[in-house]
Amino acid sequence: MVQLLKVHGSENQFFILDQTKLETQLTDKELSNLAIKICNPDNNILNGADGVLVINDSTHQDAMGQMRVINADGSEAKMCGNGLRTVSRYLSEKFNKDSFNVETLETDLEVKKSEDLAKGVPAFSVQISPISFEAKDLPFSYNGEDEMIEQEVPEFLPNLKFTSIAVPNPHLISFVDKINEADLGKLGKYLNEANPYFPEGVNVSFVEILGNNQLFVQTYERGVGFTNACGTGMSATSLAFALLYPDKFTDKEDISVRNPGGMVKTHIELGNTKEESSIHLIGNATFTDTLDIDESSLHALDLDQFTIKSTGEEEDYLNFVDAIKA
Numbered sequence: 572m573v574q575l576l577k578v579h580g581s582e583n584q585f586f587i588l589d590q591t592k593l594e595t596q597l598t599d600k601e602l603s604n605l606a607i608k609i610c611n612p613d614n615n616i617l618n619g620a621d622g623v624l625v626i627n628d629s630t631h632q633d634a635m636g637q638m639r640v641i642n643a644d645g646s647e648a649k650m651c652g653n654g655l656r657t658v659s660r661y662l663s664e665k666f667n668k669d670s671f672n673v674e675t676l677e678t679d680l681e682v683k684k685s686e687d688l689a690k691g692v693p694a695f696s697v698q699i700s701p702i703s704f705e706a707k708d709l710p711f712s713y714n715g716e717d718e719m720i721e722q723e724v725p726e727f728l729p730n731l732k733f734t735s736i737a738v739p740n741p742h743l744i745s746f747v748d749k750i751n752e753a754d755l756g757k758l759g760k761y762l763n764e765a766n767p768y769f770p771e772g773v774n775v776s777f778v779e780i781l782g783n784n785q786l787f788v789q790t791y792e793r794g795v796g797f798t799n800a801c802g803t804g805m806s807a808t809s810l811a812f813a814l815l816y817p818d819k820f821t822d823k824e825d826i827s828v829r830n831p832g833g834m835v836k837t838h839i840e841l842g843n844t845k846e847e848s849s850i851h852l853i854g855n856a857t858f859t860d861t862l863d864i865d866e867s868s869l870h871a872l873d874l875d876q877f878t879i880k881s882t883g884e885e886e887d888y889l890n891f892v893d894a895i896k897a
């Protein structure tokens with residue numbers, strides 16, 4: 572028997588698969604097909620998810636495990652901030668450690684257990700790195716520009732300005748007075764189909780500034796569509812906020828970032844260059860259900876065979892969300 576977990580960070584939903592527990596690891600093709608099937612809400616497995624987080628042994632000694640991120644459409648991303656918090660909790664409980672490194676596709680990231688956000692709402696703080704603004708790292712192409720910072724791009728939407736940051740997955744951010752979901756959906760869809768600007772697609776976030784060090788972020792994710800929250804998106808947005816709105820930002824305090832699924836905190840320290848800045852993302856790591864299945868059924872993608880049990884944690888999370896709304 573193998574056990575998968577259904578988890579979320581700010582209701583950005585994932586299934587965790589610990590490949591180290593399998594006799595035969597799933598191939599990349601099997602992982603991609605698993606994500607497409609299990610994440611599709613029409614298949615009625617806990618209402619689907621935004622992706623699958625795959626845990627492997629680390630390829631070297633400095634990290635306690637490796638995280639891979641497979642989006643709901645089967646594509647692979649370099650990073651996932653909300654997902655990394657849940658993987659950190661999983662590894663922390665597996666190895667009984669509160670502070671360690673997790674290997675991701677581009678680099679090792681420092682993670683550590685934080686104070687619970689509320690009763691029954693465990694939280695982790697994760698480093699978000701590396702940071703790049705360079706067109707080649709997103710990648711994007713627009714009028715031969717090397718970077719896109721508070722740039723008007725009428726081809727995207729008139730009257731808005733856009734900033735693009737890789738952390739290292741790609742983000743396009745626009746600060747708006749009021750989020751227009753229809754515009755966000757249209758632009759997100761356009762930039763994640765074949766288009767001349769972002770050949771590998773991009774996560775698109777619209778941001779409202781609610782006050783000093785207070786943001787609301789909504790994201791249309793590459794490989795997924797609208798999500799309740801995107802951790803790397805809220806992290807890249809917080810850096811853009813610190814750089815573009817110095818009168819509203821202080822590094823003495825965390826930034827509070829609300830999202831449709833709840834709230835996270837980010838901590839930004841600006842560096843000598845913007846790329847040398849540091850970003851930490853702090854938020855819930857909630858395990859909602861366990862899913863048991865024979866390894867053979869998993870390889871055969873016979874997902875009707877899951878035995879599913881609730882952990883009871885979601886009630887505490889929803890109480891926390893009610894409390895922050897009050």
Ligand SMILES: N[C@@H](CCC[C@H](N)C(=O)O)C(=O)O
Nearest residue numbers: 648651652653740801802803
């Ligand atoms: N939800 C994630 C980001 C997941 C990857 C993204 N869809 C991409 O393709 O870059 C997060 O919390 O960061």
